[in-house]
Amino acid sequence: PYVVTENCIKCKYQDCVEVCPVDCFYEGENFLVINPDECIDCGVCEPECPAEAIFPDSEAIAGKWLEINRKFADLWPNITRKGPALADADDWKDKPDKTGLLSE
Ligand code: SF4
Ligand code: F3S
Numbered sequence: 001p002y003v004v005t006e007n008c009i010k011c012k013y014q015d016c017v018e019v020c021p022v023d024c025f026y027e028g029e030n031f032l033v034i035n036p037d038e039c040i041d042c043g044v045c046e047p048e049c050p051a052e053a054i055f056p057d058s059e060a061i062a063g064k065w066l067e068i069n070r071k072f073a074d075l076w077p078n079i080t081r082k083g084p085a086l087a088d089a090d091d092w093k094d095k096p097d098k099t100g101l102l103s104e
Contacts, residue, residue, distance in 0.1 A: 001039035007053035029103035035073035
């Protein structure tokens with residue numbers, strides 16, 4: 001499956017949501033996750049993300065994010081329509097080390 005990684009935090013552009021054929025995104029306050037058990041590996045969401053936050057779990061950068069996506073997909077509501085990005089999304093887009101800012 002594909003997973004959402006750190007770059008999404010505090011951005012949440014949501015372009016990914018619109019294109020997913022199986023609606024497997026789940027929404028937290030400042031981050032989205034993919035349910036890795038529902039993702040069909042189509043890959044169409046990956047190039048849509050302006051923050052380049054989406055990767056296949058086979059890539060090293062995905063690392064711990066597979067388990068994080070699985071955990072929150074169980075806790076957060078499903079999202080199928082794109083809403084507005086977070087207010088400061090463009091400011092946070094290229095910031096490193098955002099993992100600690102993820103709102104649970
Ligand atoms: Fe949805 Fe395809 Fe992205 Fe998986 S890879 S989350 S199925 S758009
Ligand atoms: Fe996040 Fe990118 Fe989707 S910033 S909400 S993974 S379009």
